[in-house]
Structure formats: C-alpha cells, structure tokens
Amino acid sequence: xxxxxxxxxxxxxxxxFVSSLYFLVLNKSYLIELFFFTLNSLNIEYIILLDExxxxxxxxxxxxxxxxxxxxxxxxxxxxxKNRFILLVMMFVLSMMFMILSPNLISILLGWDGLGxxxxxxxxxxxxxxxxxxxxxTALSNRIGDVALLMSIAWMLNFGSWNFIFYLxxxxxxxxxxxxxxxxxxxxxxxxxxIPFSSWLPAAMAAPTPVSSLVHSSTLVTxxxxxxxxxxxxxxxxxxxxxxLISCLTMFMSGLGANFEFDLKKIIALxxxxxxxxxxxxxxxxxxxxxxxxxxxxxxxxxxxxxCAGNIIHNMINCQDIRYMGNLINQLPxxxxxxxxxxxxxxxxxxxxxxYSKDLIAEVMSxxxxxxxxxxxxxxxxxxxxxxxxxxxYYTLFxxxxxxxxxxxxxxxxxxxxxxxxxxxxVIFGGSVxxxxxxxxxxxxxxxxxxxxxxxxxVLLGLWLGYEISQFSMxxxxxxxxxxxLSLFFSLMWNMPILSTLGVNFYPLVLSKLxxxxxxxxxxxxxxxxxxxxxxxxxxxQILSLNYFKIYLLMFLIWVMFLILNL
Numbered sequence: 001x002x003x004x005x006x007x008x009x010x011x012x013x014x015x016x017f018v019s020s021l022y023f024l025v026l027n028k029s030y031l032i033e034l035f036f037f038t039l040n041s042l043n044i045e046y047i048i049l050l051d052e053x054x055x056x057x058x059x060x061x062x063x064x065x066x067x068x069x070x071x072x073x074x075x076x077x078x079x080x081x082k083n084r085f086i087l088l089v090m091m092f093v094l095s096m097m098f099m100i101l102s103p104n105l106i107s108i109l110l111g112w113d114g115l116g117x118x119x120x121x122x123x124x125x126x127x128x129x130x131x132x133x134x135x136x137x138t139a140l141s142n143r144i145g146d147v148a149l150l151m152s153i154a155w156m157l158n159f160g161s162w163n164f165i166f167y168l169x170x171x172x173x174x175x176x177x178x179x180x181x182x183x184x185x186x187x188x189x190x191x192x193x194x195i196p197f198s199s200w201l202p203a204a205m206a207a208p209t210p211v212s213s214l215v216h217s218s219t220l221v222t223x224x225x226x227x228x229x230x231x232x233x234x235x236x237x238x239x240x241x242x243x244x245l246i247s248c249l250t251m252f253m254s255g256l257g258a259n260f261e262f263d264l265k266k267i268i269a270l271x272x273x274x275x276x277x278x279x280x281x282x283x284x285x286x287x288x289x290x291x292x293x294x295x296x297x298x299x300x301x302x303x304x305x306x307x308c309a310g311n312i313i314h315n316m317i318n319c320q321d322i323r324y325m326g327n328l329i330n331q332l333p334x335x336x337x338x339x340x341x342x343x344x345x346x347x348x349x350x351x352x353x354x355x356y357s358k359d360l361i362a363e364v365m366s367x368x369x370x371x372x373x374x375x376x377x378x379x380x381x382x383x384x385x386x387x388x389x390x391x392x393x394y395y396t397l398f399x400x401x402x403x404x405x406x407x408x409x410x411x412x413x414x415x416x417x418x419x420x421x422x423x424x425x426x427v428i429f430g431g432s433v434x435x436x437x438x439x440x441x442x443x444x445x446x447x448x449x450x451x452x453x454x455x456x457x458x459v460l461l462g463l464w465l466g467y468e469i470s471q472f473s474m475x476x477x478x479x480x481x482x483x484x485x486l487s488l489f490f491s492l493m494w495n496m497p498i499l500s501t502l503g504v505n506f507y508p509l510v511l512s513k514l515x516x517x518x519x520x521x522x523x524x525x526x527x528x529x530x531x532x533x534x535x536x537x538x539x540x541x542q543i544l545s546l547n548y549f550k551i552y553l554l555m556f557l558i559w560v561m562f563l564i565l566n567l
Contacts, residue, residue: 251277390466
C-alpha cells in the first residue's frame with residue numbers, strides 16, 4: 001500500500017513540477033471554475049488557481065510526501081494499524097492540496113480545517129496521556145486561527161465574493177477592509193506557531209517521526225506562511241511592522257530554547273520554528289518571493305533532517321535524549337552523513353541549498369530600513385541557529401558514546417535509507433536550481449565589505465558558541481543548573497507551554513471544582529434528593545412500601561369510604 005501511494009505521489013510531483021515550468025516560462029496563471037449546481041440564482045462552484053507559485057509548492061509537497069510514505073513502509077512496519085496511518089497521511093496531503101490550489105477563503109477553510117483535524121488524529125496516534133495532551137494543545141491552538149479565518153470570511157461578505165485574490169489592493173487602501181488582512185495574519189500566526197501560539201509545535205512531536213517530517217517541512221506549519229505569501233499585497237505598513245516584531249521575537253526565542261533542549265526531535269522542531277520566523281520576517285519586509293524560496297529549500301532539508309533523526313531513534317530503541325548518543329558516525333555512517341549535510345544547509349554553509357536563500361535574506365535585511373533592535377535580534381538568531389546545529393552534531397555524531405546497552409547499532413533498513421537518499425540530491429542542489437527558476441533576473445546586492453561579511457561573522461560566532469556549550473559529559477555539573485530559574489525560562493520557550501495550558505485552564509478548573517463542591521455536593525444536594533430521602537424516612541412513610549396485606553386492606557377501605565362520601 002505504501003509503495004502504491006508513494007509511486008502515485010511521485011508521478012504527480014513530477015507532472016506538477018513540469019507544469020510549473022510551463023507556467024513560469026510563459027508567465028501564465030489559470031483560474032479554473034468547477035461548476036456544481038445553481039441554488040436560487042446562487043452558483044455553487046469550486047475555483048482552482050494554477051500559477052507557478054501553487055504548482056511549484058505542490059510539487060515539493062508531493063515529492064516529500066512520496067518519500068516520507070516510502071520511508072514509513074519500514075519505520076511503521078511493526079505497527080498493526082499501518083494502513084490507517086498511511087490513509088491519515090494521505091488525507092493530510094489532500095488537505096494541503098485544497099489549501100494550496102484555492103484562491104477562495106471558503107475552500108481554503110476546507111483545507112485549513114482538514115489540516116487541523118488530521119494533525120490531531122496523527123498527534124494522538126500513539127495513544128497515551130502525553131499524546132492526548134499534545135493533541136488537544138495542537139487542536140485548540142489551531143482553532144483560534146480557524147475562528148479568525150471564519151471571521152474574515154464573514155467580513156468579506158462586504159465584497160460580494162470570497163475570491164480574495166481580486167480584492168487585495170482594495171483591502172490595502174481601505175482601512176475598514178484591512179481588518180480581513182489582520183484576521184488572516186492572526187490565523188497564519190497560529191498555524192505557523194508564532195508567538196504567543198508557539199507552544200503547540202514542540203508538543204506535536206508526540207506524533208510518529210514520518211508525520212513530524214511531513215508536518216515540519218512542507219504541510220501544516222508552512223500553510224500559514226503560504227497564505228501570507230498570497231495575501232502579502234494587502235499588507236499596510238502597520239501590519240508589516242507588527243508581523244516583523246512578532247516573527248523576529250519567535251525566531252530569537254526558538255533559537256535560544258533549542259540550545260537548552262536535549263530531546264532530538266524537539267531541537268529540530270524548534271529549528272523549524274526559527275526558520276518560520278525567518279520566512280515571516282522577510283515576508284513582512286515585502287520580499288514574498290524570497291520567503292517562498294526559503295519555504296521550498298527549507299522543506300527539502302528539514303524533511304531529510306527528521307528522517308535521519310527517525311532512523312537514529314529507531315536504532316537507539318526509541319531513545320531521543322542526545323546526551324545518550326555520541327560517536328554515531330562509526331555505527332550509522334550514511335545516516336550521520338545525511339544529518340550533517342542537512343545541518344550545514346540549515347546553518348547556511350556556502351553552496352548548500354539553505355545558503356542561497358538564507359544568505360540572500362540576511363543581505364536583503366541589511367538593505368532594509370529597520371531599527372537596530374530588529375537588526376540585532378535577526379543576526380543573533382542566525383548565530384543561534386548555527387550554535388544549536390553544531391551542538392546537535394557534536395552530541396550525536398562526534399561526542400562520547402553514552403548509550404550503555406548491549407544493542408548493536410547498524411544501518412539495518414534499506415527502505416529507510418532509500419527514502420533518505422532520494423532527498424539528499426535535492427538538499428545539495430535544490431537551492432541553486434530553485435534560485436534560477438524563481439528569480440527571472442539575478443538579485444545583485446551591493447554592500448560594504450563588513451556588511452557582506454556580517455552573516456559569515458554571525459555563523460562563525462554561532463559555531464564557536466555551539467562547540468563551547470556542547471563540552472559537557474553525563475557526569476559534568478551543567479553550568480545552567482547554577483541559574484536554574486533563567487535556564488527553565490529559556491528552555492520552556494519563555495514559559496509559553498505553561499501559559500498555554502495552566503494559564504488558560506487553571507481558573508476554569510478551579511471554578512468548576514468550587515461549583516461542584518457548592519452545588520452538586522452542597523445545598524443542591526441538601527435541598528434535593530438526599531434531604532428529601534431523609535424527610536420521608538423521618539415521616540415513617542417507608543411503611544407504605546413494605547407491602548403488608550393489612551395496610552393494603554386498610555388503604556382500600558379508606559378509599560372506598562372516600563368514594564361513598566363523595567357520592
């Protein structure tokens with residue numbers, strides 16, 4: 001079943017990529033209306049938008065989905081509900097297709113809600129308490145965005161159509177209609193886990209690793225960025241600055257948090273959050289093509305990064321703590337090579353796929369007129385990305401092997417390695433190929449020598465920092481323990497998971513307990529069933545229900561007497 005779906009998705013991926021080249025070369029875009037029926041002069045139809053953006057993004061999503069499903073054939077081999085899992089992943093991909101191809105807010109909501117619902121089913125796939133809590137946090141955080149989207153749909157009734165693609169300029173120039181853009185930005189912030197909705201993203205790691213690979217590269221979290229790429233023409237200056245501040249803070253917070261984290265999957269999840277902040281930052285500065293370019297390159301190397309992490313966890317008997325790993329380069333050479341290449345791409349090492357987009361974004365940032373605060377946070381975040389990547393590499397690939405067990409690690413799964421090998425060429429060469437395709441004319445940025453080296457300086461500083469903070473062994477007293485409150489604050493993403501859970505449900509739960517004590521077990525109970533029972537017991541009416549024959553005859557005689565008196 002995996003092989004069939006994987007093959008189908010791969011064929012669709014190639015066909016959509018060829019179609020995107022056709023649309024790109026001829027500079028075309030098609031609006032296809034699928035007419036269903038007429039109801040009281042109202043046409044019910046589904047509209048599909050085909051242009052180079054939607055088709056190229058679709059081809060990347062389908063490619064990653066094909067390889068992830070192929071990879072799942074072996075990763076989920078021991079699972080008795082494997083077919084159910086594959087069908088859920090296919091529903092997930094289908095929901096994303098609905099979202100990508102639609103220029104209409106109603107049909108976008110169809111895909112948007114589909115993503116939220118199926119992601120909940122996938123997060124709680126391993127049925128335990130932690131998974132259920134993570135699933136609820138994911139679903140309820142995304143519901144806020146769904147409500148914002150529903151409100152924007154209601155507000156668009158003022159236009160007479162839900163095809164937002166025709167009204168973007170009007171939204172920008174009309175302050176009242178700008179509410180729609182604000183609501184869409186809030187919806188995108190929840191889906192792409194920007195502050196203050198960030199806590200669900202690391203929690204969603206409770207899902208199986210192939211799902212994480214798909215979710216964090218090209219589907220769920222990128223849906224928000226993609227929607228904003230479509231809406232970017234309607235941004236006013238105020239909204240752009242608001243988005244710029246939020247995205248920069250998200251980028252900084254996740255980069256800082258990843259340096260305190262020891263869970264392999266959570267580190268990669270926080271790196272996704274950091275890259276989403278980077279995309280949102282450049283998007284708010286008007287570079288929607290650059291944001292789209294980084295979206296595609298990031299999707300390629302992040303999918304492979306999760307696949308490598310999955311293979312390591314698989315071999316380490318489901319151990320995810322990086323402190324127990326180390327020196328894996330000897331046991332899992334191919335997996336570790338791929339992991340390292342992806343880490344280099346994530347850091348923006350020259351001539352890897354991540355370098356082309358990331359370096360371009362950093363240099364465009366230097367050209368913008370933002371203040372020093374945003375500028376410093378942006379470049380610090382780039383340094384922190386390198387720091388946690390180097391730290392991850394050091395702990396897993398080069399450090400001391402701490403997994404004191406008798407299992408032998410080896411590259412056992414050929415199917416998983418094939419799935420990973422299918423992506424490695426795109427990770428290395430994808431950046432330069434997409435650069436030629438997306439930008440018809442090369443972007444030339446003329447900066448001073450120091451400004452040109454700014455990105456490289458931050459990368460090297462981050463590399464040094466990552467190496468320094470990974471010099472801990474298992475028996476070493478970590479320096480972070482001396483400042484425990486500060487360390488907990490940073491590692492818990494500025495206390496956001498606590499605010500999102502206890503901050504929301506603590507007082508309602510306390511109130512419900514008080515109401516339960518006072519009403520259900522209090523005076524309702526006293527004046528209700530319990531007390532009535534006591535009253536009847538004290539009145540000795542219990543004797544009527546004991547079915548004594550004498551009492552029955554007596555009651556019958558009294559009844560007959562009443563009848564005679566009434567006559």
